[in-house]
Amino acid sequence: MLKYPDAQVISLGIGDTTEPIPDVITSAMAKRSYALSTLEGYSGYGAEQGEKQLRAAITSTFYRDLGIGEEDIFVSDGAKCDISRLQVVFGSDVTMAVQDPSYPAYVDSSVIMGQTGQFQQDIGKYAKIQYMKCTPENGFFPDLSTVARTDIIFFCSPNNPTGSAATREQLTRLVKFAKDNGSIIVYDSAYAMYMSDDNPQSIFEIPGAREVALETSSFSKYAGFTGVRLGWTVVPKELLFADGSPVAKDFNRIVCTCFNGASNIAQAGALACLSPEGLSAMHEVIGFYKENTKIIVDTFSSLGFKVYGGKNAPYVWVHFPGRSSWDVFSEILGKTHVVTTPGSGFGPAGEGFIRVSAFGHRNNILEACKRFKQLYK
């Protein structure tokens, strides 16, 4: 901005939603707000785990026939916040594995809890974390035979940043791996509704997953709730620590001690999201971003780049073999004034890639793609 004060910068960087929230959802939040001014409609402290009706709606919308009950759902102010609360449950003495590359919050929260060793500058990794390499060579699914046993496995599918989604067969292997090792999978499904392929949208579609996995998700990217703040975590009652005590019991204690429930207004919005009208409105918003994704994929493909992701997630993962992510990022920013994200920011295996987010107004996406074409033609 200092260098080119007149530049029209377009951000396809941090993946922040840009499209208005459908009326049916904001009307419900406004209605709940107004109701709080009435004797009948006022409510104070709610259940820390979330309102019963919302927990039931999340269960029936996302986990029907998967053996998940509404008592397994913990409503929250977002997946990122729940990831940290989970880390507080796990404490500082656990070992963890992450996909490499992956959403930085897993590693950052692990560092903060003191689970890791020092950062090793030369390899770009924290000691004591297992980095599960996900690259085009392995179809973005880690070679589990090379991964050491850990207590916790963070796994995000569809993945941020690679945009790839694990298949049923791959997730079945992951669940078996966790079961064999006595590991707990923290499955992040925040982009599940972006799936086009017939891959599982929840880890609980895999038999046996309830004994080894919990799942976190969010309305942020489905309904533009990045600012409204509403997510949830599923902790199945079958998920036990090695001593036989339920993980849900400890998570419940953390939720009740360290959190006081999500905003009742945001919860009213989430409930509206799951009404028939809300679901169809959410699908429209998601469809819009998916069209953006296709425009970005087609642009880079037409320029001869190897492009990954984009089909099952709102992120496009573009390969610049042999180049540094930061150099490519700077080149694109300097020459097109479009902000992307350097792949190495998500882990060492992200080196040589950039992530392009599909969250943006259509005219910005089209303009950015026009500039990409001028740069790389």
Place this chain on the structure above:
Amino acid sequence: MLKYPDAQVISLGIGDTTEPIPDVITSAMAKRSYALSTLEGYSGYGAEQGEKQLRAAITSTFYRDLGIGEEDIFVSDGAKCDISRLQVVFGSDVTMAVQDPSYPAYVDSSVIMGQTGQFQQDIGKYAKIQYMKCTPENGFFPDLSTVARTDIIFFCSPNNPTGSAATREQLTRLVKFAKDNGSIIVYDSAYAMYMSDDNPQSIFEIPGAREVALETSSFSKYAGFTGVRLGWTVVPKELLFADGSPVAKDFNRIVCTCFNGASNIAQAGALACLSPEGLSAMHEVIGFYKENTKIIVDTFSSLGFKVYGGKNAPYVWVHFPGRSSWDVFSEILGKTHVVTTPGSGFGPAGEGFIRVSAFGHRNNILEACKRFKQLYK
């Protein structure tokens, strides 16, 4: 409820707000909700530290001329949540002191972070925590000459549960004590607006406090936001760890990693709270609860009980010398069907007291007091 299925139970227990939120505040939240459906009014991720305008309004409303800048304010989803985030900053290797009795979240979050030793059943205390006894004998302000040095001192004034508020002279001693010991005070001022006496409403009214204290507060009890969720924490830039690094830098890292900002709709509500109309509406709500408090104080006083608190906080602390808190609680519940809180639940020095909350509809307060009079006449 099982024993007396037809009983009209009145809860003056957990201190949950009951009165509707003033229109001027809910209208602002509804307006923000609707705006999220428009291109111009939509916003996604906000600053994790809160919206600039709200941070400025909090500064000018509560900390004018106290040397606090808007950059020192961290907006949150509530004081309880911030207390836990602070504990994550402090980690498991610190020692802490609490008022005895006090709001249970301080000790509970300390236990969860692993700061304490085992619970000692015989004395009702966790090992490694300094319990600072606050009783009628010391005017509910601890005898600091008997308190061992700790890294962290939790201090709530006006106090929950005793309802007592520390004087300027007492807080000056507390600040000196912290400075002499190199301790950090976590000052909880969530009830400051209930103050009738001319005591400080913020620890930062005490000279030198910015070097030893941070402060957490909330709109929960001011505007009935227990369900809406909006609070804040002040971390002055002058507050440093022993190695000279700012506490605010670490807290900011936790806020950015473990939290994604408070709901934008709740923030719009908070901003409305701090408008001239909002402030006057909040004072009305607070005034209503203060009238409730007076009714409860007068009732127990007229029955010959020694009654504490109530003047500077919405809690009445009633003494039943020589009796067990739980016995009194059970007697009141069984015979009047009014829920109170046994004082020993707030710490061993709460034994022999019950806390009566003034949050309730007027008819319930009057009815509860009528029943108290029948029981103890």
